[in-house]
Amino acid sequence: MDYGVLGAYFDGAVAKTLAGVDIMGANESHQHEFNGVGPLRALFGDDDIKGxxxxxxxxxxxxxxxxxxxxxxxxxxxRKHPTRTEYRLYYNDNAAMGMARPGDLMVLALHEAKEVVILFARAGSTAESQVRWLFALDGVGEKGFTPSAREDTRITSIAARILESIGIEVSMPIAAENFLDGMIEKFGESFPKGADFSAYSASTLGKLDWTGDPDGCLVACYEREEMLFRVFERHLLERDLAPYLGSALDVDGVLRTTMSAFQRRKSRAGTAFENQLSMLFDARGIRYSAQKYTEGKSKPDFIFPSIDDYHDPKFPVARLTMLGAKTTIKERWRQVLDEADRIEDKHLVTLEPAVSEDYTRAMAKDRLSLVVPSSLFETYTPAQREWLMSVNDFCRLVEARQHE
Structure with a gap:
């Protein structure tokens, strides 16, 4: 799903790697200013802009x-000097700058209506890798600000997730509203079970080529369900919030409703991804067991070819495969390592773009292979791409083991 271009959300962006003097100026001398070098001046212009x-x-x-x-x-x-200029950007005390350390990435972006977004990402983190990818920030150093080179980037659902992590609300495509009447007719005025909603979302895409293009189909299903969920959620929230938004605002009612919606959104994402993967495996005739216990409370997302084979001591370990599924991974990828003890070489599928090199090196060391839709390979470094496994590659692996 297309949420427009990056330039529709920002009038421009610049970035730098924080140096020790930047941190000292902010946290010790209370200078709270950055020198107005060329890229900043190109962003803000020559006139003073206060507040x-x-x-x-x-x-x-x-x-x-x-x-x-x-x-x-x-x-x-x-300003009053006849020949010289000395531009500066002043900012107030804030908790985010207080967390920043030398080596962290700083991005300063000019949002619509002259609103500014200043974000810091910890050096070596996936957050830093994703921000660098989103704004095309290769070669950013400590000596000055570097302009972003990617204002024409199309914002997909996956890129939109990164924007929302920095507090930018994406605009819903106008065409998305065309699906609302159909969802109301099918589901009424409440959300159906997750599997039913995933199946309906996939059905709106027409015939899917799970055999020829499993990577593209998986991403398409994720993006379509994400869009439909947001449309239906907004419709239901408008109804549920209406009683609390009268002449006397019921703050507690608003908070209860929005918190419930937030929890629903948070729990839905992972379940929806598992549903979409199940559709993929079913369409290709791949045998699997989903969410079954292996040892104790350990319950991997998928075991191939089945949980019964896993528990059969006579079944060859070399034919067993374990797959964890997480739309976003952050530091949660290590949870997969403690699942399915019989299987030493594990797999994790994700929709996370630009996972940090620190993480992928640690995964490789711990014999965990990362499975990523091929369209996201470009967000990773060349060295990472050689190690990544596509969704199609993973399907072929389990299919080969299934027929041994």
Missing amino acids: MRTTFAYLDDGADPIFDHGYTTWYDAR
């Missing part, structure tokens, strides 16, 4: 993003 609303964010893989809000001011400190 721009600013969102600050710090991104790390091991925790939820830290958000803070304040203001930035762009000004020429030598």
